[in-house]
Amino acid sequence: MSSNVQSKSLWRHAFEQLCKDKLALTSLIIVAVYAVVAILVACGVLASDWEKSVGPSYNPPSLEHPFGLDIFGMSVWAKTLKGTEVAMSVGLVTSLISITIGVTLGALAGYFGGKIDEGIVWFYTTFTSIPYIMLVVAIAFILGKGLMTVYLALGLTSWVSLCRLIRGEVMRHKDREYVQAAGAIGGGDMRKLFIHILPNVLHIVIINFSLSFQTAIKSEVILSYLGLGVQGRPSWGIMIDDAKLELARGVWWQLAAATLAMLIVVLAFNILGDALRDALDPKLKGK
């Protein structure tokens, strides 16, 4: 009970601190806007006609089409929005996969120690030695190339750092008085671990979430640029791939749009991640 009250005040405290930081608040709003755009695109409200040719090939930016048109006369603005959907969904799904795996394994390893710990540590050290591009190629071989492959490959390769952090944190917490108290009134291992310890390490997960989100976005762009990522729909990476040929004929707007869209969201996530850490990490409190 007492831990519950304490954590609540921690969250409220963090939120208040976040609101005081104008830059962080702006970042939060930007991320929210991207999220809303992604949802609207996914529902088909926005950019549903991205495949439609709306003018001549390579028409430069104009009032009607602020980001210009691409080789097929498609609106680069619509493609950027469609790319937002891909980027945000990759960020979200990848982070969720990596958090689920990382938190579960990290908590188990930290709490039980011994053979389980050794096993999990061995597993993740082995696993990190596989470069994620190799894994993408391997998964693509089984599932075929596409969005699902990107989700899985990035999710399966990005959980290790979180797992390490959670493992260490759980080790620190498992002998604390409140956990002992929980044991004394008859709580089992699972109850102690998931009901009592986990809420106390949740801030790490939140910070990690915002950082892995933007890493995933960047990785998706790289994969799509290399032709290993999403297929047959716009993505910022594919737009940059198009642009590398177009630049020779002076068509810069596709590159600009994709880079700008990515820059803003990645920057916002980075600032937000830092601010969250300042607000949530007890060690940094009072600074």
Next chain:
Amino acid sequence: MNKLSLLSVLIVAVLSMVSCTKKEISSEKVLNLVVGSEVKGMDPIYSNDRYSSNETARVYESLLEYHYLRRPYQLSPNLAEAMPEVSNNGLTYTFKIRKGVKFHDDKAFPGGKGRELVAEDFVYSIKRLADPKLQGLGWWTIDGKLKGLNEWREKNTASETVNYDEVVEGVKALDSHTLQFTLVKPFPQFLYSLAMTFTSATAKEVVEFYGKEFLNHPVGTGPFILPEFKQSNRIEYVKNPNYREKTFPCDATEEFEKIAKEYCGKKLPLVEKVIVSIIKEDQPRWLNFQKGNLDFIGIPKDNFDAAVTPSNELASDLSTKGIDLLIQPSLDVTYTAFNLDLELLKNKKLRQALSLSYDVNTSNKLFYNNRALPAQSLVPPGIAGYEKDFKNSYRGHGKEDEIERAKKLLAEAGYPEGKGLKELTYDCPSSTVSRQIGEYTKQQFAKIGVKIKVVQNTWPELQKKIDTRQVEIWSIAWGADYPDAENFLQLLYGPNKVPGANGSGYNNPEFNRLYESASTMQDTPERTALYEKMTRMAAEEMPWIFGVHRQNYVLKHSWLKNYIITDFEAGTEQYLDVDVEAKKVALEKL
């Protein structure tokens, strides 16, 4: 003091080394070429794409080659002493092999010294191409042509080891330097296959010495040597010091007489070294050319407007640098193939509908700068069988009525507005332009409600997918192996199905019959009529969506001498020369 002098000695030493290497590079005649894709390996029997066969042909040689300075294309002897004696019934071809031709020095030979080429080497190489265990990719060129060879292949399919010692009547060594081919039936195109990389001379002891690694250890008789082939982005060949006395041709057709006069009788090859860079993307290739790192390149589509003026002349900023523009139509056709092994795609009306929905004019504008010729069927202009005024009635140009017709055909095919049709997979190579063509195709099909998914593959991956039938629709192109419509029509000949060249698996008894009779005929108006009939048939049946016949636009630097655009590039680099002095001057300007 001591330290200081040591340092100065070091500095001087380093400086002199730098200047030394610089001098060395500039005084040597080096040819810098580029290839746009990975090279599969250096085994002649597997060199079935242009990239691999160009590389293989620098090291290996065949009996015949195309005369470098004659158009229309004409065969001339290479490892053969002269053109063969042909018997009256057109069945026996007797070759005299050149004497004193040596294989490259290699540790596979006793003492490391390359031995003399004999007629038996050709017998071995032809059998190796037919070897059922090896599944050589050029088997189609001689399949069913040489007496007893197919029987030999079949017999050895079942047995444990392949018996090379058994004499096959179709290909025999009469003595050490006389080779005789006996055909099953008259087939005039047979000689063309002896100019292809597939039939070049390999030495039995080398193949046996390297085993599976033979792919990476090319040992031929050719003008250049490559000690070992590695999958990297650079292949470096050096001149073969023991190359036979082969000289630059003195006879030429009118347009090349100047070259012939200047170089007549010079010993080949003309350069010391050939460096081939593997650069898959257009822009790095273009920039490397502009810096003078490559001697010639095809113009990338996105640089086209910057390089060529609307009146087909070279842009002035390039011409002042001494760069030349060469233009020539190429003997090729691009196409989008259907896998006709699939029940779904056997539906002719579906294929016709898809073709009608595909706007070829816009694709010509977007991807070929409007300089290609939309294909009506599969035979390109420049060879008999092409009809200038023939129009394919399923060729789409983006017009409203064509779309309406396409929709009607689609409904007749059983899929009104695309309902009930699953999403089809479209495979393409992984370059940006190929993907964009894929996206364009997707848009075109979407106009009539057909959905496709575009999947990018590396070139070997795509080839493998085709060979193992894991494809539905894919885009690819065919360049002529020899200047005869038969070479295009064989792409649709039923028995040529994979691993042969008929990737779509089109198999029409009527077409097959026509092909069989035409392929044994000499070049006559009757044969041309048959060719035309077959191209019209293909235009009606639409086993592919026909793309375009491309034009070659090549830029070359002033220091590169004797360069001529050819559809049969394999082995031509021996005729190229580099003017080192001119290169030094020109590089200053770049």
